[in-house]
Amino acid sequence: MLGKDYTAQDCSLARALEVVGERWTLLILRDAFFGVRRFNDFQVHLDIPKAVLSDRLSGLVDDGVLERRPDPDHAGRALYELTPAGRDLWPALHALLAWGDRHRAPNSREFRHAVCDTPLDDHAYCATCGTSPDPHDIVTAPRRGRRQRVRREDPVAVALQTPHRLLEPVKT
Amino acid sequence: MLGKDYTAQDCSLARALEVVGERWTLLILRDAFFGVRRFNDFQVHLDIPKAVLSDRLSGLVDDGVLERRPDPDHAGRALYELTPAGRDLWPALHALLAWGDRHRAPNSREFRHAVCDTPLDDHAYCATCGTSPDPHDIVTAPRRGRRQRVRREDPVAVALQTPHRLLEPVKT
Numbered sequence: 001m002l003g004k005d006y007t008a009q010d011c012s013l014a015r016a017l018e019v020v021g022e023r024w025t026l027l028i029l030r031d032a033f034f035g036v037r038r039f040n041d042f043q044v045h046l047d048i049p050k051a052v053l054s055d056r057l058s059g060l061v062d063d064g065v066l067e068r069r070p071d072p073d074h075a076g077r078a079l080y081e082l083t084p085a086g087r088d089l090w091p092a093l094h095a096l097l098a099w100g101d102r103h104r105a106p107n108s109r110e111f112r113h114a115v116c117d118t119p120l121d122d123h124a125y126c127a128t129c130g131t132s133p134d135p136h137d138i139v140t141a142p143r144r145g146r147r148q149r150v151r152r153e154d155p156v157a158v159a160l161q162t163p164h165r166l167l168e169p170v171k172t
Numbered sequence: 173m174l175g176k177d178y179t180a181q182d183c184s185l186a187r188a189l190e191v192v193g194e195r196w197t198l199l200i201l202r203d204a205f206f207g208v209r210r211f212n213d214f215q216v217h218l219d220i221p222k223a224v225l226s227d228r229l230s231g232l233v234d235d236g237v238l239e240r241r242p243d244p245d246h247a248g249r250a251l252y253e254l255t256p257a258g259r260d261l262w263p264a265l266h267a268l269l270a271w272g273d274r275h276r277a278p279n280s281r282e283f284r285h286a287v288c289d290t291p292l293d294d295h296a297y298c299a300t301c302g303t304s305p306d307p308h309d310i311v312t313a314p315r316r317g318r319r320q321r322v323r324r325e326d327p328v329a330v331a332l333q334t335p336h337r338l339l340e341p342v343k344t
Binding site (some may be wrong): 004005008009010011012013014015016017019020021022023026027030046048063064085088089091093094095096097098100101102103104105106109122123130132135148152 | 176177180181182183185186187188189190191192193194195198199202217218257260261263265266267268269270271272273274275276277278279280281294295304314324342
């Protein structure tokens, strides 16, 4: 079993990967940026084993990337939301997504600056406003005219078929 | 055993993580940006099991991120160098490194624009020149005044004690 630490590496990249480098973790955080907050919603949207999801969410809470609080609508359940440190992962997450879009397969979604509706470039930069918008100023929507590789019908996928502001809770 | 694919996720982030999401892969690529090209140099600098290193290098070659060519100085051995697609990973790699530097522990190295000696900001941007330099225009050096968490004496670590331009082969 490979661990998740890199104790012999004196490097901030190693420190970051100790937090976000495990399988599934960055996809969980992507969904958190999309406004997913409930265990069941992460689980059905990611098709991830429950034990793995539980382990990753706990680790992200321990590392200060997600905050866990009681779900006011479901007694005994929790909501997971990005902390400021978690939201600071947006540039890294977007950079990986942009690389995948350029070198592997066009992305299924687009990201626009909410203020001016300009699509963000590969650097998550809005050329119209000359700024790198914070996640809560970004709207994501399915990319028009693109055939979906996988047709998902889970409640999160359905909710994200309409334009959605990042960090705004998804309605499922 | 967890695989490395995310076939049910129609998302460029998932496609990127299928290439760079496995344990060690981004640290191998970091070393490639530092100019490491030989199997033995990756191995001693990363303290990585040889079988894992071999698996990751082959995968990165198959995925078009590294190019493998014969080492002119060592018959029967290979050099691994970043392809243009591999060099395009620099913004993602730097963004993760910057996050680790800000939220986990200050980085052991700094990165400056070779033209003007300005330290790059968290977005790998040179504020003096108003540009995001390509890796071959970036010089990395140990951060002055920072105590090392781990004192490495391997040939790559020793070579990188002096300022070094990214992508320039390290002399070991």
